Amino acid sequence: MLVSAKDMLQKAKAGKYAVGQFNINNLEWTKAILLTAQELKSPVILGVSEGAGKYMTGYKTVVGMVNGMMEELNITVPVALHLDHGSYEGCLKCIEAGFSSIMFDGSHYPIEENVAKTTELVKIVSEKGMSLEAEVGSIGGEEDGVIGKGECADPNECKAIADLGVTMLAAGIGNIHGKYPDNWEGLSFETLDAVQQLTGDMPLVLHGGTGIPADMIKKAISLGVAKINVNTECQLAFAEATRKYIEEGKDQQGKGFDPRKLLAPGFEAIKATVKEKMELFGSIGKAE
Numbered sequence: 001m002l003v004s005a006k007d008m009l010q011k012a013k014a015g016k017y018a019v020g021q022f023n024i025n026n027l028e029w030t031k032a033i034l035l036t037a038q039e040l041k042s043p044v045i046l047g048v049s050e051g052a053g054k055y056m057t058g059y060k061t062v063v064g065m066v067n068g069m070m071e072e073l074n075i076t077v078p079v080a081l082h083l084d085h086g087s088y089e090g091c092l093k094c095i096e097a098g099f100s101s102i103m104f105d106g107s108h109y110p111i112e113e114n115v116a117k118t119t120e121l122v123k124i125v126s127e128k129g130m131s132l133e134a135e136v137g138s139i140g141g142e143e144d145g146v147i148g149k150g151e152c153a154d155p156n157e158c159k160a161i162a163d164l165g166v167t168m169l170a171a172g173i174g175n176i177h178g179k180y181p182d183n184w185e186g187l188s189f190e191t192l193d194a195v196q197q198l199t200g201d202m203p204l205v206l207h208g209g210t211g212i213p214a215d216m217i218k219k220a221i222s223l224g225v226a227k228i229n230v231n232t233e234c235q236l237a238f239a240e241a242t243r244k245y246i247e248e249g250k251d252q253q254g255k256g257f258d259p260r261k262l263l264a265p266g267f268e269a270i271k272a273t274v275k276e277k278m279e280l281f282g283s284i285g286k287a288e
């Protein structure tokens, strides 16, 4: 059964490790992440962007697939199904469809409007026992023209949003989505430290986990990050393994064109990436 991310993240924050959010795109992705979490006895968060939700034909399909797979694969570790960067309307749809967690990305609204909408969602999700992630300080991406440095959140705005009763808080600390440019200046630990000082026990979320050096990840965890989002890295691993299979002509040998064979190397590559991240984040064995 899907669970809220609240317990797993509070335990992670107290135990100084982080739970990975791995975004899903289809059956192979979901199966690879769930099996790896179960094998390694790690709690896990499945992230679904609005685009990926649409790609999979809608949130109800996603909920049906994940619930069915958890039952058929006997997944017993805590799993949260989480909307990633949701709009207000998207959040309502996911609540209706049976997600166990949502992120409301109100970072592009003026702070007053972010507060108002977050307040409404806090009320709805707490009635349903779901978890809610809020974002302060927009987390951009290279595709958005962000070069060198991601935005840093205002720690006082972080406190204002945290005090509304959200479960976890994503604060921009110089991180960005996608691959990091060569001239990236690194994470702002000064901002992270200031945010944690003001928000106390609140589990903090690090977006854009792809390509952040391991020592920076570890330092971020020591400063209160309890959830780390991984998306691009699984995509790159999947693409590389699939390209290799095709380039070696394996799809043209025997029944190599069978999608269950063609997609297998990519599936294994996602599993390996998830394992590597869980090791780095320290979440292995935490679901026992």
Ligand SMILES: [Zn+2]
Binding pocket: 085, 139, 177, 207, 208, 229
């Ligand atoms: Zn993000």
